[in-house]
Amino acid sequence: MADRAPTARELARESVHASILAAARARLTDEGPTQLSLRAVARDVGMVSSAVYRYFPSRDDLLTALLIADYDELGAAVEAADAAAGPRAGARWVAVCRAIRTWSLAHPGDFALLFGSPVPGYAAPRETVEPASRTTLTIVRVVADAQGASASASPSASAGRHGSPVPPTAAPGVVGAAVADGVASLHAFGLDLPEELLLRTLMAWTTVFGVISFELFGHYVGSVSDGAAYFDEVIARLADDLGFAAEFG
Amino acid sequence: MADRAPTARELARESVHASILAAARARLTDEGPTQLSLRAVARDVGMVSSAVYRYFPSRDDLLTALLIADYDELGAAVEAADAAAGPRAGARWVAVCRAIRTWSLAHPGDFALLFGSPVPGYAAPRETVEPASRTTLTIVRVVADAQGASASASPSASAGRHGSPVPPTAAPGVVGAAVADGVASLHAFGLDLPEELLLRTLMAWTTVFGVISFELFGHYVGSVSDGAAYFDEVIARLADDLGFAAEFG
DNA sequence: TGTACATCAGTGAACGCGCGTTCACTGATGTAC
DNA sequence: TGTACATCAGTGAACGCGCGTTCACTGATGTAC
Numbered sequence: 001m002a003d004r005a006p007t008a009r010e011l012a013r014e015s016v017h018a019s020i021l022a023a024a025r026a027r028l029t030d031e032g033p034t035q036l037s038l039r040a041v042a043r044d045v046g047m048v049s050s051a052v053y054r055y056f057p058s059r060d061d062l063l064t065a066l067l068i069a070d071y072d073e074l075g076a077a078v079e080a081a082d083a084a085a086g087p088r089a090g091a092r093w094v095a096v097c098r099a100i101r102t103w104s105l106a107h108p109g110d111f112a113l114l115f116g117s118p119v120p121g122y123a124a125p126r127e128t129v130e131p132a133s134r135t136t137l138t139i140v141r142v143v144a145d146a147q148g149a150s151a152s153a154s155p156s157a158s159a160g161r162h163g164s165p166v167p168p169t170a171a172p173g174v175v176g177a178a179v180a181d182g183v184a185s186l187h188a189f190g191l192d193l194p195e196e197l198l199l200r201t202l203m204a205w206t207t208v209f210g211v212i213s214f215e216l217f218g219h220y221v222g223s224v225s226d227g228a229a230y231f232d233e234v235i236a237r238l239a240d241d242l243g244f245a246a247e248f249g
Numbered sequence: 250m251a252d253r254a255p256t257a258r259e260l261a262r263e264s265v266h267a268s269i270l271a272a273a274r275a276r277l278t279d280e281g282p283t284q285l286s287l288r289a290v291a292r293d294v295g296m297v298s299s300a301v302y303r304y305f306p307s308r309d310d311l312l313t314a315l316l317i318a319d320y321d322e323l324g325a326a327v328e329a330a331d332a333a334a335g336p337r338a339g340a341r342w343v344a345v346c347r348a349i350r351t352w353s354l355a356h357p358g359d360f361a362l363l364f365g366s367p368v369p370g371y372a373a374p375r376e377t378v379e380p381a382s383r384t385t386l387t388i389v390r391v392v393a394d395a396q397g398a399s400a401s402a403s404p405s406a407s408a409g410r411h412g413s414p415v416p417p418t419a420a421p422g423v424v425g426a427a428v429a430d431g432v433a434s435l436h437a438f439g440l441d442l443p444e445e446l447l448l449r450t451l452m453a454w455t456t457v458f459g460v461i462s463f464e465l466f467g468h469y470v471g472s473v474s475d476g477a478a479y480f481d482e483v484i485a486r487l488a489d490d491l492g493f494a495a496e497f498g
Numbered sequence: 499t500g501t502a503c504a505t506c507a508g509t510g511a512a513c514g515c516g517c518g519t520t521c522a523c524t525g526a527t528g529t530a531c
Numbered sequence: 532t533g534t535a536c537a538t539c540a541g542t543g544a545a546c547g548c549g550c551g552t553t554c555a556c557t558g559a560t561g562t563a564c
Contacts, residue, residue, distance in 0.1 A: 009527055034283045035369045051541045117365030120284045178478035185471050203483055210459020222434050229427035233448055258560055300508045
């Protein structure tokens with residue numbers, strides 16, 4: 001039970017494992033997931049292709065490891081940006097969104113793996129769900145905190161449209177059904193949002209990644225001149241729709 | 250110069266060309282673009298693989314043909330939905346958005362080609378730009394018409410936030426720079442939108458496809474219980490943000 | 499209307515490629531006595 | 532501390548696969564006289 005000092009073999013194993021992952025990530029980042037081949041990774045790391053099987057039982061397992069590593073890296077970047085942004089929700093929102101975009105532009109192939117078309121023949125296993133939620137939860141926390149702040153600061157006025165009990169256009173009573181799973185998920189994390197705000201948060205989350213996706217995949221050619229400026233404009237309005245004001249540092 | 254009656258050869262050629270495209274589309278729809286192989290298409294259509302080269306000089310040209318066919322089919326579906334929705338902008342908006350979702354869910358592989366990760370090694374040529382714009386232009390037209398209607402019906406009140414001259418949060422004067430290309434593009438089509446509304450239209454367009462993308466690619470698992478209901482909630486709020494009310498038929 | 503030649507759709511074999519994965523092997527590292 | 536055996540990382544060859552593309556060919560369709 002006493003954890004013995006790691007043997008040389010164990011140390012070597014860990015280091016080679018890390019090298020393979022690193023080489024795979026480097027390829028993934030500028031090639032995209034469908035192009036990623038075990039053999040190429042083995043070549044990069046200076047081994048024969050069959051040796052990789054000592055570390056990953058199949059290509060799919062390599063992909064899973066990359067998926068988890070990427071979700072974790074993105075999640076960590078987003079959490080760090082949040083933490084560094086100070087207490088004000090508007091500033092945190094901007095920091096978080098910008099961190100997502102910055103990471104994504106720097107890692108287009110990884111972005112394609114996480115948010116692009118599914119890789120043919122590959123289905124992500126359950127283990128990827130939890131790291132994937134780090135980013136999403138950070139967004140939710142910012143929104144929840146913003147709501148808490150504005151609710152305690154000025155109970156009725158200035159809380160935005162979400163202060164009003166009735167949603168603007170939607171058929172009444174249906175929102176909850178559409179996002180029932182989301183409500184349950186939030187509760188599981190000890191969080192809570194009014195249904196209308198939860199819906200708006202899902203929308204904002206989707207829009208942030210949608211904008212990055214369109215930017216990366218070339219759909220804004222001819223429409224958007226300055227991706228960074230446009231992104232800031234977008235997240236300013238998303239904050240607005242969420243009932244608080246974005247603050248750019 | 251007189252267009253002679255088409256020869257049997259020409260008729261046959263056209264029909265085989267169409268068969269190949271149809272077979273390719275069938276494969277694309279449920280396999281996705283990276284899986285699409287010339288040889289498989291040839292097999293489906295009952296020819297030897299080299300024969301396909303009489304019709305498409307390379308796999309890339311096949312992809313381009315599919316891209317154009319798909320953009321056109323989506324565009325046509327959207328335009329038809331718009332035309333069938335009557336004159337009211339709120340109803341047209343709902344019809345258009347739902348048509349996009351319906352087509353996308355029915356054609357996941359095609360959706361991945363049009364809006365998913367880029368196909369490795371393939372770059373879409375210019376000819377795809379124009380068919381791609383059919384859908385986008387339809388959206389813009391609905392928004393423009395909605396604005397025209399509300400502007401003439403009730404000049405100052407009830408026009409939504411976009412009636413006010415100053416955008417809510419954004420740094421002043423920067424919007425135009427971010428979407429300058431979009432303004433120019435609109436003018437080229439004889440359309441015009443206030444900058445703020447153009448930005449909101451780009452956002453809404455992005456969100457519609459972002460939502461479908463997240464739904465198709467599995468990112469809503471655990472958050473959204475009913476994709477169709479959620480989509481309707483989303484487009485209701487997008488209409489709201491665009492200054493008019495969605496009308497569900 | 500009939501013949502001679504040109505065009506072109508489709509065939510079948512072949513090219514070279516890179517892939518994921520398996521397997522028997524070797525040599526180094528670790529363990530038990 | 533030294534020896535005998537077990538473990539396991541990495542090798543190299545091989546498997547079967549499907550791919551995009553080329554090329555010389557055949558036979559049918561079209562055209563010019």
